[in-house]
Amino acid sequence: MSSRISILGLAAAGLLLGTVGRSATAVAKEESDRVVTFYKDVVPVLQKNCQTCHRPGQIAPMSLLTYKEARPWAKAMKAAVIARKMPPWFADPKYGHFNNDRSLKPAEIETLVAWVDHGAVEGDAKDAPPPVQWPDEGWQIKPDVVVDLPPYKVPATGVKEWEQLAIPAPFKEDTWVTSVEISPGQPAVVHHYCFNFETHKPTTVYNVYEWMEVPRDDDGVAKNHKRGADTKEGIVLRRAVGTTVETRQPGRQTIRGGNQFCYLPGLPYEDYRPVNAGVFVPAGSDIVVSMHYTANGVDLIDKTRIGFTVTKVPPAKRFIPQDGEDGQNAPIVRKQAIQDLAIPPFDSNYLGPPADITFLKDLELVWFRPHAHMRAVSAQYKLIYPDGREEIVLNVPRYDFNWQLTYRTSLKIPKGSRMHVEFRYDNSANNRFNPDPSKWVYYGDQSWEEMGTPNIGFLVDR
Numbered sequence: 062m063s064s065r066i067s068i069l070g071l072a073a074a075g076l077l078l079g080t081v082g083r084s085a086t087a088v089a090k091e092e093s094d095r096v097v098t099f100y101k102d103v104v105p106v107l108q109k110n111c112q113t114c115h116r117p118g119q120i121a122p123m124s125l126l127t128y129k130e131a132r133p134w135a136k137a138m139k140a141a142v143i144a145r146k147m148p149p150w151f152a153d154p155k156y157g158h159f160n161n162d163r164s165l166k167p168a169e170i171e172t173l174v175a176w177v178d179h180g181a182v183e184g185d186a187k188d189a190p191p192p193v194q195w196p197d198e199g200w201q202i203k204p205d206v207v208v209d210l211p212p213y214k215v216p217a218t219g220v221k222e223w224e225q226l227a228i229p230a231p232f233k234e235d236t237w238v239t240s241v242e243i244s245p246g247q248p249a250v251v252h253h254y255c256f257n258f259e260t261h262k263p264t265t266v267y268n269v270y271e272w273m274e275v276p277r278d279d280d281g282v283a284k285n286h287k288r289g290a291d292t293k294e295g296i297v298l299r300r301a302v303g304t305t306v307e308t309r310q311p312g313r314q315t316i317r318g319g320n321q322f323c324y325l326p327g328l329p330y331e332d333y334r335p336v337n338a339g340v341f342v343p344a345g346s347d348i349v350v351s352m353h354y355t356a357n358g359v360d361l362i363d364k365t366r367i368g369f370t371v372t373k374v375p376p377a378k379r380f381i382p383q384d385g386e387d388g389q390n391a392p393i394v395r396k397q398a399i400q401d402l403a404i405p406p407f408d409s410n411y412l413g414p415p416a417d418i419t420f421l422k423d424l425e426l427v428w429f430r431p432h433a434h435m436r437a438v439s440a441q442y443k444l445i446y447p448d449g450r451e452e453i454v455l456n457v458p459r460y461d462f463n464w465q466l467t468y469r470t471s472l473k474i475p476k477g478s479r480m481h482v483e484f485r486y487d488n489s490a491n492n493r494f495n496p497d498p499s500k501w502v503y504y505g506d507q508s509w510e511e512m513g514t515p516n517i518g519f520l521v522d523r
Protein backbone atom coordinates (compact mmCIF):
# COMPACT_ATOMS: atom_id res chain seq x y z
CA MET A 62 0.00 0.00 0.00
CA SER A 63 1.45 3.40 -0.87
CA SER A 64 2.04 5.86 1.94
CA ARG A 65 -0.24 8.38 0.23
CA ILE A 66 -3.26 6.10 0.39
CA SER A 67 -2.64 5.10 3.97
CA ILE A 68 -2.35 8.69 5.07
CA LEU A 69 -5.51 9.73 3.28
CA GLY A 70 -7.25 6.78 4.90
CA LEU A 71 -6.07 7.88 8.30
CA ALA A 72 -7.03 11.49 7.69
CA ALA A 73 -10.51 10.28 6.82
CA ALA A 74 -10.63 8.26 10.04
CA GLY A 75 -9.44 11.37 11.87
CA LEU A 76 -12.21 13.47 10.36
CA LEU A 77 -14.77 10.97 11.52
CA LEU A 78 -13.35 10.99 15.01
CA GLY A 79 -12.74 14.72 14.93
CA THR A 80 -9.35 14.31 16.56
CA VAL A 81 -6.53 14.23 14.02
CA GLY A 82 -5.44 17.83 13.81
CA ARG A 83 -2.54 17.94 11.38
CA SER A 84 -3.10 18.14 7.65
CA ALA A 85 -2.47 15.06 5.56
CA THR A 86 0.21 16.82 3.52
CA ALA A 87 2.18 17.90 6.60
CA VAL A 88 2.16 14.36 7.90
CA ALA A 89 3.06 12.98 4.48
CA LYS A 90 6.08 15.24 4.26
CA GLU A 91 7.37 14.39 7.73
CA GLU A 92 6.80 10.74 7.14
CA SER A 93 8.58 10.54 3.84
CA ASP A 94 11.70 11.87 5.62
CA ARG A 95 12.36 8.73 7.61
CA VAL A 96 11.43 5.11 8.15
CA VAL A 97 9.19 4.25 11.09
CA THR A 98 10.63 1.26 12.96
CA PHE A 99 9.46 -1.02 15.72
CA TYR A 100 12.30 -0.31 18.12
CA LYS A 101 12.54 3.43 17.64
CA ASP A 102 8.89 4.45 17.24
CA VAL A 103 6.52 1.66 18.19
CA VAL A 104 8.04 0.28 21.42
CA PRO A 105 7.66 3.59 23.32
CA VAL A 106 3.92 3.61 22.52
CA LEU A 107 3.48 -0.06 23.43
CA GLN A 108 5.32 0.44 26.73
CA LYS A 109 3.23 3.46 27.71
CA ASN A 110 -0.20 2.41 26.44
CA CYS A 111 -0.38 -1.33 25.85
CA GLN A 112 2.00 -3.50 27.87
CA THR A 113 0.23 -3.12 31.24
CA CYS A 114 -2.26 -5.62 29.76
CA HIS A 115 -0.36 -7.07 26.79
CA ARG A 116 2.32 -9.07 28.63
CA PRO A 117 2.37 -12.58 30.06
CA GLY A 118 0.08 -13.14 33.06
CA GLN A 119 -2.16 -10.14 32.33
CA ILE A 120 -5.66 -9.92 30.89
CA ALA A 121 -4.88 -9.43 27.20
CA PRO A 122 -4.77 -12.53 24.99
CA MET A 123 -1.31 -11.81 23.54
CA SER A 124 1.97 -10.22 24.59
CA LEU A 125 3.26 -7.10 22.83
CA LEU A 126 6.65 -7.02 24.52
CA THR A 127 8.89 -8.08 21.63
CA TYR A 128 9.00 -7.65 17.87
CA LYS A 129 8.44 -11.35 17.37
CA GLU A 130 5.31 -11.25 19.52
CA ALA A 131 3.93 -8.01 18.11
CA ARG A 132 4.63 -8.53 14.39
CA PRO A 133 1.77 -10.99 13.68
CA TRP A 134 -0.63 -8.48 15.26
CA ALA A 135 0.49 -5.50 13.19
CA LYS A 136 -2.66 -5.31 11.03
CA ALA A 137 -4.95 -5.98 13.99
CA MET A 138 -3.17 -3.25 15.97
CA LYS A 139 -3.73 -0.75 13.20
CA ALA A 140 -7.42 -1.58 13.02
CA ALA A 141 -7.84 -1.52 16.81
CA VAL A 142 -6.18 1.88 17.29
CA ILE A 143 -7.96 3.57 14.38
CA ALA A 144 -11.31 2.35 15.68
CA ARG A 145 -10.20 3.48 19.17
CA LYS A 146 -11.06 0.03 20.42
CA MET A 147 -7.58 -0.17 21.94
CA PRO A 148 -6.45 0.91 24.42
CA PRO A 149 -9.86 0.65 26.13
CA TRP A 150 -10.87 4.15 27.22
CA PHE A 151 -14.40 5.51 26.98
CA ALA A 152 -14.43 9.05 28.36
CA ASP A 153 -15.58 11.69 25.90
CA PRO A 154 -12.48 13.92 25.43
CA LYS A 155 -14.70 17.02 25.37
CA TYR A 156 -15.28 16.87 29.13
CA GLY A 157 -13.11 16.59 32.20
CA HIS A 158 -9.44 15.82 32.56
CA PHE A 159 -8.29 12.36 33.63
CA ASN A 160 -4.80 11.61 34.84
CA ASN A 161 -5.04 7.94 33.89
CA ASP A 162 -6.24 8.74 30.35
CA ARG A 163 -4.56 5.99 28.38
CA SER A 164 -6.07 6.85 25.01
CA LEU A 165 -3.58 7.39 22.20
CA LYS A 166 -2.71 10.86 20.92
CA PRO A 167 -3.45 11.35 17.21
CA ALA A 168 0.31 11.41 16.53
CA GLU A 169 0.73 8.03 18.25
CA ILE A 170 -2.03 6.52 16.13
CA GLU A 171 -0.29 7.94 13.07
CA THR A 172 2.98 6.32 14.16
CA LEU A 173 1.43 2.87 14.56
CA VAL A 174 -0.45 3.16 11.28
CA ALA A 175 2.63 4.38 9.38
CA TRP A 176 4.66 1.51 10.83
CA VAL A 177 2.11 -1.07 9.66
CA ASP A 178 1.62 0.55 6.24
CA HIS A 179 5.36 0.54 5.57
CA GLY A 180 5.89 -3.16 6.16
CA ALA A 181 6.16 -3.22 9.99
CA VAL A 182 9.93 -2.74 9.85
CA GLU A 183 11.91 -4.10 12.81
CA GLY A 184 14.75 -1.56 12.81
CA ASP A 185 17.75 -1.59 15.12
CA ALA A 186 17.30 -2.96 18.64
CA LYS A 187 19.77 -0.32 19.86
CA ASP A 188 17.12 2.35 19.18
CA ALA A 189 14.66 0.86 21.69
CA PRO A 190 14.13 2.34 25.14
CA PRO A 191 15.11 -0.08 27.96
CA PRO A 192 12.36 -2.64 28.67
CA VAL A 193 9.98 -1.75 31.49
CA GLN A 194 10.64 -3.65 34.74
CA TRP A 195 7.16 -5.02 35.46
CA PRO A 196 6.39 -6.35 38.97
CA ASP A 197 6.56 -10.14 39.49
CA GLU A 198 3.83 -12.75 39.84
CA GLY A 199 1.20 -10.94 37.86
CA TRP A 200 1.03 -7.90 40.18
CA GLN A 201 0.71 -4.37 38.85
CA ILE A 202 1.86 -2.87 42.15
CA LYS A 203 4.77 -4.28 44.17
CA PRO A 204 2.86 -5.19 47.33
CA ASP A 205 4.48 -4.96 50.79
CA VAL A 206 1.73 -7.13 52.29
CA VAL A 207 -0.31 -9.88 50.59
CA VAL A 208 -3.51 -11.53 51.82
CA ASP A 209 -4.50 -14.88 50.29
CA LEU A 210 -8.24 -15.37 50.27
CA PRO A 211 -9.45 -18.91 50.92
CA PRO A 212 -9.72 -21.00 47.73
CA TYR A 213 -13.25 -20.82 46.32
CA LYS A 214 -14.87 -23.55 44.22
CA VAL A 215 -16.84 -21.97 41.37
CA PRO A 216 -19.25 -24.52 39.90
CA ALA A 217 -19.58 -24.89 36.12
CA THR A 218 -23.25 -23.89 36.09
CA GLY A 219 -25.91 -22.21 38.19
CA VAL A 220 -26.53 -18.74 39.56
CA LYS A 221 -24.27 -17.49 42.34
CA GLU A 222 -25.65 -14.74 44.54
CA TRP A 223 -23.41 -12.04 45.98
CA GLU A 224 -21.54 -13.53 48.92
CA GLN A 225 -19.96 -11.80 51.88
CA LEU A 226 -16.91 -12.86 53.85
CA ALA A 227 -15.13 -11.27 56.81
CA ILE A 228 -11.47 -11.89 57.59
CA PRO A 229 -9.08 -10.01 59.85
CA ALA A 230 -7.07 -7.30 58.07
CA PRO A 231 -3.34 -8.16 58.12
CA PHE A 232 -2.37 -5.02 60.12
CA LYS A 233 -1.59 -5.37 63.83
CA GLU A 234 -0.91 -1.62 64.19
CA ASP A 235 -2.59 1.49 62.83
CA THR A 236 -1.52 1.54 59.18
CA TRP A 237 -1.61 3.88 56.19
CA VAL A 238 -2.33 1.89 53.06
CA THR A 239 -1.14 3.67 49.92
CA SER A 240 -2.18 1.26 47.17
CA VAL A 241 -4.41 -1.78 46.88
CA GLU A 242 -4.58 -4.42 44.17
CA ILE A 243 -7.09 -7.25 44.07
CA SER A 244 -5.66 -9.98 41.89
CA PRO A 245 -8.28 -12.56 40.90
CA GLY A 246 -7.17 -16.16 40.51
CA GLN A 247 -9.75 -16.87 37.79
CA PRO A 248 -10.63 -13.58 36.06
CA ALA A 249 -13.00 -15.41 33.70
CA VAL A 250 -15.53 -16.05 36.47
CA VAL A 251 -15.02 -13.07 38.80
CA HIS A 252 -17.85 -10.65 38.12
CA HIS A 253 -16.80 -8.47 41.03
CA TYR A 254 -14.59 -8.76 44.07
CA CYS A 255 -14.84 -5.77 46.40
CA PHE A 256 -14.06 -5.01 50.02
CA ASN A 257 -14.15 -2.40 52.75
CA PHE A 258 -12.08 -2.05 55.88
CA GLU A 259 -14.32 -2.13 58.93
CA THR A 260 -13.92 -1.96 62.69
CA HIS A 261 -14.28 -5.43 64.18
CA LYS A 262 -17.71 -5.95 65.72
CA PRO A 263 -18.44 -8.69 68.28
CA THR A 264 -21.13 -10.05 65.93
CA THR A 265 -18.72 -10.43 62.99
CA VAL A 266 -17.75 -14.06 62.49
CA TYR A 267 -14.63 -14.75 60.42
CA ASN A 268 -14.34 -17.22 57.56
CA VAL A 269 -18.03 -17.87 56.98
CA TYR A 270 -19.57 -17.04 53.61
CA GLU A 271 -22.93 -15.38 54.02
CA TRP A 272 -25.51 -14.65 51.36
CA MET A 273 -29.21 -13.99 50.90
CA GLU A 274 -31.57 -16.35 49.18
CA VAL A 275 -32.98 -14.45 46.21
CA PRO A 276 -36.28 -15.80 44.86
CA ARG A 277 -35.91 -15.94 41.05
CA ASP A 278 -38.25 -16.81 38.17
CA ASP A 279 -37.43 -19.35 35.44
CA ASP A 280 -35.31 -16.75 33.60
CA GLY A 281 -33.22 -16.10 36.69
CA VAL A 282 -34.80 -12.69 37.25
CA ALA A 283 -35.10 -11.69 40.90
CA LYS A 284 -38.68 -11.42 42.14
CA ASN A 285 -37.82 -9.00 44.96
CA HIS A 286 -36.65 -6.14 42.77
CA LYS A 287 -39.66 -3.96 43.59
CA ARG A 288 -39.15 -0.63 45.22
CA GLY A 289 -38.89 -0.67 48.98
CA ALA A 290 -38.17 -4.40 49.08
CA ASP A 291 -35.73 -5.18 51.87
CA THR A 292 -33.10 -7.34 50.24
CA LYS A 293 -31.01 -7.74 53.41
CA GLU A 294 -33.78 -9.51 55.34
CA GLY A 295 -35.11 -12.95 54.48
CA ILE A 296 -33.45 -16.34 54.29
CA VAL A 297 -29.76 -16.01 55.15
CA LEU A 298 -27.46 -18.78 53.98
CA ARG A 299 -24.08 -19.49 55.53
CA ARG A 300 -21.21 -21.84 54.79
CA ALA A 301 -17.91 -22.06 56.65
CA VAL A 302 -14.74 -21.75 54.57
CA GLY A 303 -13.45 -25.19 53.57
CA THR A 304 -16.81 -26.96 53.99
CA THR A 305 -19.80 -27.69 51.75
CA VAL A 306 -22.45 -27.62 54.48
CA GLU A 307 -24.93 -24.77 54.08
CA THR A 308 -27.22 -23.50 56.80
CA ARG A 309 -30.48 -21.62 56.12
CA GLN A 310 -31.96 -19.25 58.64
CA PRO A 311 -34.56 -16.53 58.46
CA GLY A 312 -33.16 -13.17 59.60
CA ARG A 313 -30.88 -10.32 58.55
CA GLN A 314 -27.52 -10.35 56.91
CA THR A 315 -24.81 -9.70 59.51
CA ILE A 316 -22.04 -8.50 57.18
CA ARG A 317 -22.09 -6.54 53.96
CA GLY A 318 -18.92 -5.78 52.03
CA GLY A 319 -18.78 -2.35 50.44
CA ASN A 320 -17.09 -1.19 47.28
CA GLN A 321 -14.27 0.90 48.67
CA PHE A 322 -11.81 -1.29 46.73
CA CYS A 323 -12.86 -3.42 43.80
CA TYR A 324 -11.72 -5.79 41.18
CA LEU A 325 -14.01 -5.63 38.15
CA PRO A 326 -13.06 -6.74 34.64
CA GLY A 327 -10.69 -4.13 33.25
CA LEU A 328 -10.47 -2.18 36.46
CA PRO A 329 -6.93 -1.36 37.52
CA TYR A 330 -5.60 -1.22 41.08
CA GLU A 331 -6.08 1.72 43.44
CA ASP A 332 -2.98 3.83 43.93
CA TYR A 333 -2.90 6.91 46.15
CA ARG A 334 0.87 7.37 46.04
CA PRO A 335 0.90 9.81 43.11
CA VAL A 336 -1.47 12.13 45.01
CA ASN A 337 0.31 11.77 48.37
CA ALA A 338 -2.70 10.15 49.99
CA GLY A 339 -3.56 6.97 51.82
CA VAL A 340 -6.28 5.06 53.56
CA PHE A 341 -6.07 4.95 57.34
CA VAL A 342 -6.67 1.45 58.70
CA PRO A 343 -6.93 1.28 62.51
CA ALA A 344 -5.26 -1.70 64.24
CA GLY A 345 -7.55 -4.72 64.47
CA SER A 346 -9.77 -3.77 61.51
CA ASP A 347 -11.55 -6.36 59.42
CA ILE A 348 -11.70 -6.84 55.70
CA VAL A 349 -15.29 -7.44 54.62
CA VAL A 350 -15.50 -8.81 51.10
CA SER A 351 -18.42 -8.81 48.70
CA MET A 352 -17.84 -11.28 45.88
CA HIS A 353 -19.78 -12.35 42.90
CA TYR A 354 -18.87 -15.25 40.64
CA THR A 355 -20.46 -15.99 37.27
CA ALA A 356 -20.31 -19.62 36.23
CA ASN A 357 -18.83 -20.13 32.76
CA GLY A 358 -19.26 -23.82 32.04
CA VAL A 359 -16.14 -25.20 33.75
CA ASP A 360 -15.54 -26.09 37.41
CA LEU A 361 -12.83 -23.76 38.67
CA ILE A 362 -11.04 -22.94 41.89
CA ASP A 363 -10.47 -19.25 42.39
CA LYS A 364 -7.63 -18.08 44.60
CA THR A 365 -7.88 -14.33 44.79
CA ARG A 366 -5.12 -12.33 46.46
CA ILE A 367 -5.12 -8.78 47.80
CA GLY A 368 -1.86 -6.83 47.80
CA PHE A 369 -1.13 -3.62 49.71
CA THR A 370 1.64 -1.07 49.83
CA VAL A 371 1.89 0.67 53.20
CA THR A 372 3.77 3.63 54.65
CA LYS A 373 5.00 4.54 58.12
CA VAL A 374 4.87 8.27 57.32
CA PRO A 375 1.27 9.50 57.25
CA PRO A 376 0.55 10.99 53.82
CA ALA A 377 -0.82 14.54 53.45
CA LYS A 378 -4.27 13.43 52.37
CA ARG A 379 -6.72 10.74 53.31
CA PHE A 380 -8.97 8.76 50.98
CA ILE A 381 -12.58 8.46 52.08
CA PRO A 382 -15.16 6.25 50.38
CA GLN A 383 -18.58 7.56 49.38
CA ASP A 384 -20.32 5.54 52.10
CA GLY A 385 -18.02 7.07 54.72
CA GLU A 386 -15.49 5.22 56.78
CA ASP A 387 -17.00 2.21 58.46
CA GLY A 388 -20.31 3.10 56.85
CA GLN A 389 -20.49 6.25 58.99
CA ASN A 390 -20.09 9.98 58.38
CA ALA A 391 -20.77 9.57 54.68
CA PRO A 392 -19.54 12.75 52.94
CA ILE A 393 -22.45 12.67 50.48
CA VAL A 394 -26.13 11.87 50.34
CA ARG A 395 -27.21 9.88 47.29
CA LYS A 396 -30.83 9.79 46.17
CA GLN A 397 -31.75 7.37 43.43
CA ALA A 398 -34.97 5.42 42.94
CA ILE A 399 -32.96 2.69 41.26
CA GLN A 400 -35.44 -0.01 42.24
CA ASP A 401 -37.92 1.71 39.90
CA LEU A 402 -35.71 0.73 36.98
CA ALA A 403 -37.88 -1.16 34.48
CA ILE A 404 -36.61 -1.21 30.92
CA PRO A 405 -39.32 -2.13 28.39
CA PRO A 406 -38.61 -4.81 25.76
CA PHE A 407 -36.95 -3.45 22.58
CA ASP A 408 -36.53 0.07 24.05
CA SER A 409 -33.32 1.40 22.50
CA ASN A 410 -32.88 4.55 24.59
CA TYR A 411 -34.19 4.16 28.11
CA LEU A 412 -33.18 6.68 30.74
CA GLY A 413 -32.80 5.02 34.15
CA PRO A 414 -33.82 6.68 37.41
CA PRO A 415 -31.08 9.33 37.78
CA ALA A 416 -28.89 9.65 40.87
CA ASP A 417 -28.68 12.99 42.68
CA ILE A 418 -25.73 13.31 44.99
CA THR A 419 -25.44 16.18 47.49
CA PHE A 420 -22.00 17.03 48.88
CA LEU A 421 -22.03 17.64 52.63
CA LYS A 422 -18.48 19.04 52.86
CA ASP A 423 -15.73 20.47 50.68
CA LEU A 424 -14.24 17.47 48.89
CA GLU A 425 -11.67 16.60 46.28
CA LEU A 426 -13.20 14.03 43.94
CA VAL A 427 -10.45 11.69 42.72
CA TRP A 428 -12.26 9.02 40.78
CA PHE A 429 -15.42 8.06 38.98
CA ARG A 430 -16.36 4.43 38.44
CA PRO A 431 -19.71 4.24 36.65
CA HIS A 432 -21.11 0.72 36.99
CA ALA A 433 -23.96 -0.93 35.13
CA HIS A 434 -24.55 -4.17 33.22
CA MET A 435 -25.06 -5.46 29.68
CA ARG A 436 -27.88 -3.16 28.52
CA ALA A 437 -26.20 0.06 29.67
CA VAL A 438 -24.85 2.19 26.81
CA SER A 439 -23.92 5.54 28.33
CA ALA A 440 -23.26 7.35 31.59
CA GLN A 441 -23.00 11.04 32.31
CA TYR A 442 -22.05 12.97 35.47
CA LYS A 443 -23.10 16.62 35.68
CA LEU A 444 -21.96 18.83 38.56
CA ILE A 445 -24.17 21.70 39.70
CA TYR A 446 -22.25 24.18 41.84
CA PRO A 447 -23.93 26.06 44.73
CA ASP A 448 -24.15 29.18 42.50
CA GLY A 449 -26.13 27.21 39.89
CA ARG A 450 -23.29 26.82 37.37
CA GLU A 451 -23.42 23.44 35.60
CA GLU A 452 -20.54 21.41 34.25
CA ILE A 453 -20.39 17.95 32.69
CA VAL A 454 -17.46 16.35 34.50
CA LEU A 455 -17.55 12.89 32.92
CA ASN A 456 -19.33 11.70 29.81
CA VAL A 457 -19.11 8.07 28.75
CA PRO A 458 -20.97 7.93 25.45
CA ARG A 459 -20.13 4.28 24.77
CA TYR A 460 -20.40 2.37 28.04
CA ASP A 461 -18.99 -1.14 27.76
CA PHE A 462 -19.84 -3.73 30.41
CA ASN A 463 -16.63 -5.62 29.62
CA TRP A 464 -14.50 -2.65 30.64
CA GLN A 465 -15.22 -1.42 34.16
CA LEU A 466 -12.89 1.56 34.13
CA THR A 467 -11.97 4.05 36.82
CA TYR A 468 -11.59 7.60 35.58
CA ARG A 469 -9.07 9.39 37.80
CA THR A 470 -9.13 13.11 38.22
CA SER A 471 -8.79 15.93 40.73
CA LEU A 472 -11.94 17.96 41.05
CA LYS A 473 -12.47 20.38 43.94
CA ILE A 474 -16.14 20.29 44.91
CA PRO A 475 -17.52 22.93 47.29
CA LYS A 476 -19.96 21.88 50.00
CA GLY A 477 -23.55 22.24 48.84
CA SER A 478 -22.83 21.20 45.24
CA ARG A 479 -24.93 18.51 43.60
CA MET A 480 -24.03 15.80 41.08
CA HIS A 481 -26.70 14.57 38.69
CA VAL A 482 -25.89 11.20 37.14
CA GLU A 483 -27.75 9.53 34.29
CA PHE A 484 -27.39 6.07 32.79
CA ARG A 485 -29.03 5.10 29.50
CA TYR A 486 -29.88 1.59 28.35
CA ASP A 487 -30.39 -0.08 24.99
CA ASN A 488 -32.66 -3.10 25.30
CA SER A 489 -33.00 -3.48 21.53
CA ALA A 490 -31.37 -6.00 19.21
CA ASN A 491 -28.87 -3.30 18.18
CA ASN A 492 -27.05 -3.78 21.46
CA ARG A 493 -24.65 -6.62 20.75
CA PHE A 494 -24.30 -7.42 24.47
CA ASN A 495 -28.07 -7.76 24.95
CA PRO A 496 -28.87 -11.35 25.96
CA ASP A 497 -32.59 -10.98 25.11
CA PRO A 498 -34.31 -7.82 23.80
CA SER A 499 -37.79 -9.26 24.31
CA LYS A 500 -37.52 -9.15 28.13
CA TRP A 501 -38.46 -6.49 30.66
CA VAL A 502 -35.32 -5.69 32.63
CA TYR A 503 -35.42 -4.75 36.33
CA TYR A 504 -32.95 -3.69 38.93
CA GLY A 505 -30.87 -6.62 40.19
CA ASP A 506 -27.47 -8.00 41.07
CA GLN A 507 -26.99 -10.32 38.10
CA SER A 508 -25.53 -9.15 34.82
CA TRP A 509 -28.79 -9.95 32.94
CA GLU A 510 -30.53 -7.62 35.38
CA GLU A 511 -29.54 -3.95 35.52
CA MET A 512 -28.06 -1.27 37.70
CA GLY A 513 -26.70 2.23 37.32
CA THR A 514 -24.32 2.95 40.15
CA PRO A 515 -22.36 6.21 40.10
CA ASN A 516 -19.39 5.25 42.29
CA ILE A 517 -17.07 8.08 43.25
CA GLY A 518 -14.08 8.42 45.62
CA PHE A 519 -12.70 11.38 47.56
CA LEU A 520 -9.67 12.81 49.28
CA VAL A 521 -9.69 15.09 52.31
CA ASP A 522 -6.74 16.67 54.14
CA ARG A 523 -5.43 14.46 56.87
Ligand code: HEC
Binds near residue numbers: 106107121134141149
Ligand atom coordinates in the same frame (compact mmCIF):
# COMPACT_ATOMS: atom_id res chain seq x y z
C1 HEC B 1 -6.49 -2.39 29.90
C2 HEC B 1 -5.87 -3.47 29.19
C3 HEC B 1 -5.45 -3.29 27.77
C4 HEC B 1 -4.72 -2.26 27.22
C5 HEC B 1 -4.12 -1.07 27.94
C6 HEC B 1 -4.57 -2.55 25.83
N1 HEC B 1 -5.21 -3.72 25.52
FE1 HEC B 1 -5.39 -4.58 23.69
N2 HEC B 1 -6.58 -6.03 24.45
C7 HEC B 1 -6.89 -6.18 25.79
C8 HEC B 1 -7.78 -7.33 25.93
C9 HEC B 1 -8.33 -7.86 27.24
C10 HEC B 1 -8.02 -7.82 24.65
C11 HEC B 1 -8.92 -9.01 24.24
C12 HEC B 1 -10.36 -8.64 24.36
C13 HEC B 1 -10.79 -7.63 23.38
O1 HEC B 1 -10.47 -7.74 22.18
O2 HEC B 1 -11.49 -6.67 23.80
C14 HEC B 1 -7.25 -6.97 23.74
C15 HEC B 1 -7.22 -7.15 22.37
C16 HEC B 1 -6.37 -6.46 21.51
C17 HEC B 1 -6.23 -6.73 20.12
C18 HEC B 1 -6.98 -7.77 19.35
C19 HEC B 1 -8.21 -7.10 18.82
C20 HEC B 1 -8.92 -7.99 17.87
O3 HEC B 1 -9.36 -7.44 16.87
O4 HEC B 1 -9.04 -9.18 18.14
C21 HEC B 1 -5.30 -5.86 19.63
C22 HEC B 1 -4.78 -5.77 18.22
C23 HEC B 1 -4.87 -5.03 20.73
N3 HEC B 1 -5.54 -5.42 21.86
C24 HEC B 1 -3.93 -4.03 20.63
C25 HEC B 1 -3.65 -3.14 21.66
C26 HEC B 1 -2.76 -2.01 21.50
C27 HEC B 1 -1.99 -1.66 20.26
C28 HEC B 1 -2.76 -1.37 22.71
C29 HEC B 1 -2.04 -0.11 23.06
C30 HEC B 1 -2.10 0.97 22.12
C31 HEC B 1 -3.63 -2.11 23.61
N4 HEC B 1 -4.14 -3.17 22.93
C32 HEC B 1 -3.89 -1.77 24.92
C33 HEC B 1 -6.45 -5.40 26.82
C34 HEC B 1 -5.75 -4.21 26.68
